[in-house]
Amino acid sequence: MSKPQPHFTLDAIGKCCPMPIVETNKAMRMLAAGQVLEIIATDVGTRSDIPSWCERTGNTLLGIEEDGTEIRFYVRKEH
């Protein structure tokens, strides 16, 4: 599967809970439905928080990539 092409990247490197979720909410408000947000995080808590957030808010988690300490999430805004 090809890598999703993000329309916006949220750099949450070094930030810890609650900031990745707080900033993800803010970033998603700037996107239109169908657009993709890339979130780059290093907080291991995001591994559970971001998928759970997607399920709760009705947005689609297209993929997760891990490279060293960086975790990349690709989220498509659904509404």
Next chain:
Amino acid sequence: MKSLAIVVRDDAYDKILTPLAFAYLAAAEGTQVDMLFVNWAVRALTEKGAAELKIDGRHADEDAYVREQVARAGLPAGIHDILVALKETGCVSLYGCSLAGAIFDVNETNLIPQAEGIVGASWFLHEKAAKADLCQYF
């Protein structure tokens, strides 16, 4: 979750971070958060009181380290700054307990403008805590 009520009692800098972080998480998703500051924690609703919050007890000598780590984590380092950020979400209401206000000298004259006001605990428990989807005590 549509509503969250939080009662904050402990005013140590490190211990007050958790309820503030939980409130920030919930508010970021549009959950209405009502926070009642009781006992010593009511002083966090004044600029002077918020600035004076320290880590106490056996971790007191790690105050500077914890503040540095909080800043690195992306949160505003000062408690007052966090309260301002919470208010800016538009989903957080901050209340001071009237009994705590009387004991710890917090009133309408020194309350930060981000706070809704001083309220009776009975009102908060019945109108906010009992009606919230979740109520937490710290």
